[in-house]
Amino acid sequence: MTWLIWRQHRIEAAVVGGALAVLAVLLLVTGHNMASDFQRLGVADCIAHPGHQSCESIVGTFRSQYESLVYAVVWLNLIPVLVGILIGAPLVARELEHGTHRLVWTQDVTRLRWLTVKLLLILGGCLLVSAALTALLTWWYGPFDALDGHLRPTGFDFQGTAPFAYMAFALSLAIAAGALLRKAIPGMVVTLAGFLAVRLPIEFYLRPRYQPPITVTWDAIQSGPMLNAGDWVVQNGFLDHLGHRVNPDVAFTACLPNSGSPALPDKVSVLQCIHDKGFSNFLAYQPADRFWTFQGIETAIFVALALALLGLTVWWVRRRIN
Amino acid sequence: MSEYTTNALETASLGRRYGKTWALRDCSFALPAGRVAALVGPNGAGKTTLLHLAVGLLEPSAGSVEVFGRSPQRQPKEVLPRIGFVAQDHPLYRGFTVDEMLMFGRKLNRRWDDTAARARLSRLGIALDRRVGKLSGGQQAQLALGLALAKRPELLLLDEPLASLDPLARREFLRALMEAVKADGVTVLLSSHIIGDLERVCDYLVILSAAHVQLAGDINSIVGSHKLLIGPRGAVDAVAATHTVVEESGMGGQATLLVRASNPAVGPDWQIREATLEEIVLAYLGQPTAGGSSYQAEPAPAAAEPSGTEVTR
Numbered sequence: 105m106t107w108l109i110w111r112q113h114r115i116e117a118a119v120v121g122g123a124l125a126v127l128a129v130l131l132l133v134t135g136h137n138m139a140s141d142f143q144r145l146g147v148a149d150c151i152a153h154p155g156h157q158s159c160e161s162i163v164g165t166f167r168s169q170y171e172s173l174v175y176a177v178v179w180l181n182l183i184p185v186l187v188g189i190l191i192g193a194p195l196v197a198r199e200l201e202h203g204t205h206r207l208v209w210t211q212d213v214t215r216l217r218w219l220t221v222k223l224l225l226i227l228g229g230c231l232l233v234s235a236a237l238t239a240l241l242t243w244w245y246g247p248f249d250a251l252d253g254h255l256r257p258t259g260f261d262f263q264g265t266a267p268f269a270y271m272a273f274a275l276s277l278a279i280a281a282g283a284l285l286r287k288a289i290p291g292m293v294v295t296l297a298g299f300l301a302v303r304l305p306i307e308f309y310l311r312p313r314y315q316p317p318i319t320v321t322w323d324a325i326q327s328g329p330m331l332n333a334g335d336w337v338v339q340n341g342f343l344d345h346l347g348h349r350v351n352p353d354v355a356f357t358a359c360l361p362n363s364g365s366p367a368l369p370d371k372v373s374v375l376q377c378i379h380d381k382g383f384s385n386f387l388a389y390q391p392a393d394r395f396w397t398f399q400g401i402e403t404a405i406f407v408a409l410a411l412a413l414l415g416l417t418v419w420w421v422r423r424r425i426n
Numbered sequence: 427m428s429e430y431t432t433n434a435l436e437t438a439s440l441g442r443r444y445g446k447t448w449a450l451r452d453c454s455f456a457l458p459a460g461r462v463a464a465l466v467g468p469n470g471a472g473k474t475t476l477l478h479l480a481v482g483l484l485e486p487s488a489g490s491v492e493v494f495g496r497s498p499q500r501q502p503k504e505v506l507p508r509i510g511f512v513a514q515d516h517p518l519y520r521g522f523t524v525d526e527m528l529m530f531g532r533k534l535n536r537r538w539d540d541t542a543a544r545a546r547l548s549r550l551g552i553a554l555d556r557r558v559g560k561l562s563g564g565q566q567a568q569l570a571l572g573l574a575l576a577k578r579p580e581l582l583l584l585d586e587p588l589a590s591l592d593p594l595a596r597r598e599f600l601r602a603l604m605e606a607v608k609a610d611g612v613t614v615l616l617s618s619h620i621i622g623d624l625e626r627v628c629d630y631l632v633i634l635s636a637a638h639v640q641l642a643g644d645i646n647s648i649v650g651s652h653k654l655l656i657g658p659r660g661a662v663d664a665v666a667a668t669h670t671v672v673e674e675s676g677m678g679g680q681a682t683l684l685v686r687a688s689n690p691a692v693g694p695d696w697q698i699r700e701a702t703l704e705e706i707v708l709a710y711l712g713q714p715t716a717g718g719s720s721y722q723a724e725p726a727p728a729a730a731e732p733s734g735t736e737v738t739r
Contacts, residue, residue, distance in 0.1 A: 105533065105534070107533045108530060108534065111522070111526060111530075203515060205483075206483060206511070206513035206517055207519075207570075207573075208534070209482075209483060210481050210483065210506065210509065210510075210511040211531070211534035211577070212507045212534060212537075213534045214506060215502070216502075
């Protein structure tokens with residue numbers, strides 16, 4: 105069985121391995137530059153001894169230089185779904201399309217064993233890819249980890265256990281979609297759509313709510329609370345005099361001069377006005393030390409989905425496909 | 427349980443439904459071990475469905491199917507090593523080389539006979555380093571048969587193995603099959619919608635039409651128990667009253683009847699003639715769906731000589 109799986113998937117393995125190698129080189133080069141600039145510009149010192157006058161501009165320079173790279177790395181969130189599309193969707197579907205399931209399922213090895221071994225080995229191989237990527241990206245993101253922590257999406261998505269769970273989910277989804285639709289291409293389309301339809305709402309809607317955020321409020325004319333670097337601000341804005349959260353526009357339109365007015369409004373007077381009209385500031389954040397709790401919740405969700413999809417695939421292949 | 431008392435394949439009220447349509451219904455027949463059986467029927471009669479049920483690719487919607495007394499669905503570990511299956515269009519991994527297909531067989535089967543498989547391929551002149559996709563249709567069919575035989579099956583099931591082959595490849599395929607039957611005594615069930623080629627090979631017949639088994643039995647006893655009667659149309663009813671008339675044909679005042687009887691007792695105005703296997707098969711295939719009462723011919727003596735009937739086409 106192991107020989108067959110290797111023989112059938114060696115091209116895919118080569119493609120994934122090659123892409124991973126290219127990506128690794130890019131990450132090693134850019135990561136090395138970023139880490140040395142982090143030291144050279146003095147960002148590391150600023151984090152160790154905050155409060156130095158020039159620190160704001162030093163950190164600003166570093167951020168402006170490397171932020172676009174971080175935005176580019178965000179696209180690597182698509183790696184699990186691409187692997188799923190390449191390897192997962194054709195896994196069962198290609199056999200059905202070519203009719204070779206009638207060949208392979210009538211050998212001594214039972215259909216259940218064929219599927220189990222195939223799922224375990226392919227899943228194992230893809231999780232190794234996740235392990236390599238997670239190790240690389242955790243190192244690569246190090247400087248931004250020091251600045252912003254890793255509870256915020258870009259750090260969170262590539263570190264800890266969550267990347268493994270995304271991979272397991274994407275692959276299981278692709279295998280199930282290919283098997284149920286009996287066609288690889290539609291399976292790929294469904295995989296892409298399904299992955300985004302689950303992954304994005306969880307990241308942007310559910311994850312900020314895994315635990316109730318800590319909310320602080322303060323008077324508009326006073327300075328805000330000091331947060332730790334790694335804390336993740338999930339919402340901030342104004343409360344009205346009854347303590348209800350309001351759209352920031354409500355407060356600003358009440359206090360900004362009409363657009364016809366030539367003079368730029370003075371910041372202090374606007375804040376004073378906001379204060380006078382009964383508004384106050386609030387800020388809701390998830391503290392940095394919730395990283396592993398959130399990782400655990402995120403991982404559990406995607407692993408549960410993956411297991412459900414794998415169970416569906418096994419049942420479907422054993423009972424429904426002929 | 428002795429091998430001799432066990433049928434290689436046995437179905438009881440077996441049925442398979444797709445949605446509201448029955449692809450196979452109320453199918454009961456037995457294939458004794460050691461036979462080479464033809465499964466004959468028009469396209470869409472349910473032959474592939476029956477074979478897929480027998481190898482466990484399909485689940486029955488009704489009834490049961492057993493291979494050497496075991497369920498292919500519930501006991502695949504016991505059934506799969508005892509069967510060899512060549513599916514329709516002989517599916518193979520087209521990107522594999524011939525050698526890799528042999529490796530596939532070796533890795534996935536316990537009783538794999540690599541030496542025999544290689545010898546067979548070399549006799550056929552199929553090079554091991556060729557890509558499967560580059561082989562001719564006949565060579566692919568031969569390779570598929572070789573893979574199925576190298577499993578050392580006790581029951582070999584072939585789904586329309588001749589359909590995509592030219593006459594020469596057909597003859598070579600059947601020759602390879604017969605050699606294997608002679609050497610290993612494997613039981614064979616071979617589906618086809620062409621009867622002509624099968625007569626030289628098969629000693630047992632299962633006729634499937636309109637999702638029902640119309641006839642199953644030893645070819646010699648089938649041929650022996652059917653006669654053609656040629657006589658006046660006016661006397662047809664009298665014959666039908668005492669005999670099972672499978673088919674009535676003929677033009678004008680003369681009628682030709684195929685009756686199920688080894689010695690039809692009819693008047694002198696009827697001419698009695700031996701029926702050929704092809705005539706019998708065609709008569710049963712023409713039967714309406716309603717004739718659901720399947721007929722199991724009595725098994726012939728075990729050492730039955732191959733059928734002596736010659737079919738003129």
